[in-house]
Amino acid sequence: MPKRIIPVSSGKGGVGKTTVATNLALSLSRYAPTLLVDLDTGTSSVRNTIGVPVERDLYHFFRKKRRLDDCVTSLPASWDPDGLYSGFGFVAAPLHLIEEITNFGADKKLELSAAINELPAEFVILDMKAGLDSNVVDFLPWSNSGILVFTPHLPSATLAASDIVKAILFRKLRIVFSPSSPFYAQVKDPRTTMLLVNDLLDEVEDVYEPALPNLDAFLVDLAGSLGPHPVLEQVARTVEHFRVHYVLNAFNGIDEAFDTAVKPFVENLVSTVSERMTLTNLGWVVKSDEIHQGNCRRRPVLLAPRDGHSAPHPTRGEKALDALIRETTGLTVELRKPKPVLPVPHRPDPESALARELDALNRMYHRKGDRDDPRDNFEYLSARTVHLLDRCRPSEFGTPRLCGPAEILRSFFPAVATPRPS
Ligand SMILES: Nc1ncnc2c1ncn2[C@@H]1O[C@H](COP(=O)(O)OP(=O)(O)OP(=O)(O)O)[C@@H](O)[C@H]1O
Numbered sequence: 001m002p003k004r005i006i007p008v009s010s011g012k013g014g015v016g017k018t019t020v021a022t023n024l025a026l027s028l029s030r031y032a033p034t035l036l037v038d039l040d041t042g043t044s045s046v047r048n049t050i051g052v053p054v055e056r057d058l059y060h061f062f063r064k065k066r067r068l069d070d071c072v073t074s075l076p077a078s079w080d081p082d083g084l085y086s087g088f089g090f091v092a093a094p095l096h097l098i099e100e101i102t103n104f105g106a107d108k109k110l111e112l113s114a115a116i117n118e119l120p121a122e123f124v125i126l127d128m129k130a131g132l133d134s135n136v137v138d139f140l141p142w143s144n145s146g147i148l149v150f151t152p153h154l155p156s157a158t159l160a161a162s163d164i165v166k167a168i169l170f171r172k173l174r175i176v177f178s179p180s181s182p183f184y185a186q187v188k189d190p191r192t193t194m195l196l197v198n199d200l201l202d203e204v205e206d207v208y209e210p211a212l213p214n215l216d217a218f219l220v221d222l223a224g225s226l227g228p229h230p231v232l233e234q235v236a237r238t239v240e241h242f243r244v245h246y247v248l249n250a251f252n253g254i255d256e257a258f259d260t261a262v263k264p265f266v267e268n269l270v271s272t273v274s275e276r277m278t279l280t281n282l283g284w285v286v287k288s289d290e291i292h293q294g295n296c297r298r299r300p301v302l303l304a305p306r307d308g309h310s311a312p313h314p315t316r317g318e319k320a321l322d323a324l325i326r327e328t329t330g331l332t333v334e335l336r337k338p339k340p341v342l343p344v345p346h347r348p349d350p351e352s353a354l355a356r357e358l359d360a361l362n363r364m365y366h367r368k369g370d371r372d373d374p375r376d377n378f379e380y381l382s383a384r385t386v387h388l389l390d391r392c393r394p395s396e397f398g399t400p401r402l403c404g405p406a407e408i409l410r411s412f413f414p415a416v417a418t419p420r421p422s
């Protein structure tokens with residue numbers, strides 16, 4: 001399996017990106033070496049969540065010219081006495097606000113992306129800032145959404161999450177149709193075509209402009225103006241093959257999650273982006289005092305010493321949970337009877353990820369009437385992630401490399417030497 005870089009973003013702030021990114025990275029490190037990189041460079045959220053001493057951080061990478069892998073912090077033995085998370089490490093953001101690191105310019109972004117691409121880990125999780133600006137979007141894969149987090153508790157975050165999908169696709173299209181793109185060497189009237197395409201893109205991107213509501217309409221219009229063209233087919237495929245993976249955080253039952261999160265998310269994607277994309281629910285994380293207290297104590301829930309009690313949490317009825325599981329996973333397997341929780345082996349084999357995914361699902365399912373345990377949620381999320389990564393092409397989930405504009409152009413026009421886009 002090639003290395004996969006998986007950004008965790010949400011558009012909106014405070015929905016649980018850092019919580020999901022941190023505990024997912026810890027969970028994944030049980031399968032293979034995993035690094036968590038804090039790209040929320042203004043608030044240094046990861047080091048606020050994992051309170052271990054940090055010797056070097058992104059400051060040392062940018063200012064002291066240390067290699068990025070020299071800026072990795074591992075867990076001290078006292079935090080991980082059984083060595084369960086020995087494959088985990090994180091790169092912290094600077095402790096203080098340093099303008100050029102908080103808002104990196106184009107050069108710094110390229111420098112950091114190149115270093116992330118070289119990190120010695122099988123999984124790299126990026127904890128992103130809130131927002132939709134280029135500090136976020138330029139670090140996202142261009143063929144899928146990475147992991148989007150949203151929550152039924154903050155309906156506006158749902159729309160922001162679907163806006164990220166739009167922003168990724170538009171970033172790519174703007175590069176493919178930028179003035180220096182080789183595309184124009186293949187059309188009869190390059191200048192007119194360039195103006196036409198970019199006007200149409202402006203119209204789709206402008207949500208107040210009703211004429212071209214989404215990319216599906218854009219493609220129809222463009223085909224009408226240009227006739228059949230191989231690049232248009234490629235753009236259509238880009239939209240069709242785009243994969244969206246999401247996690248519901250602070251999940252509190254299927255009805256609430258469906259009405260206030262999943263449904264508006266899908267509706268917004270269809271109306272403003274396209275109806276052709278494939279959406280995958282990766283899992284959910286219950287609302288849990290244990291999670292919140294772990295964050296406040298700067299010791300993530302997965303690293304907290306077990307006291308044998310989960311925080312009380314109301315559970316919904318069997319029917320509702322069953323429906324959720326079937327709806328979000330597409331699984332039609334007969335769920336087995338509960339069995340005692342087996343200790344997680346020291347290094348689960350990635351091959352066993354599907355079995356572990358089903359096991360975690362089974363445990364979550366049979367905890368009805370008992371108490372939900374967020375550890376099960378992260379076990380499920382990581383096993384499902386490993387299983388899907390193993391099954392999906394690198395372009396479908398995560399990315400082996402963060403690509404700059406030149407690489408994106410090259411992937412569209414492989415035969416042409418591409419100049420740097422303006
Ligand atoms: N599942 C959960 N159950 C209970 N509390 C949670 C859960 N997920 C997150 N929280 C709490 O919600 C708050 C925001 O979480 P977190 O910092 O992970 O969000 P974020 O999206 O990374 O925020 P920001 O945009 O500021 O980076 C924190 O106080 C955290 O402890």
Ligand SMILES: [Mg+2]
Nearest residue numbers: 017018040045
């Ligand atoms: Mg955060």
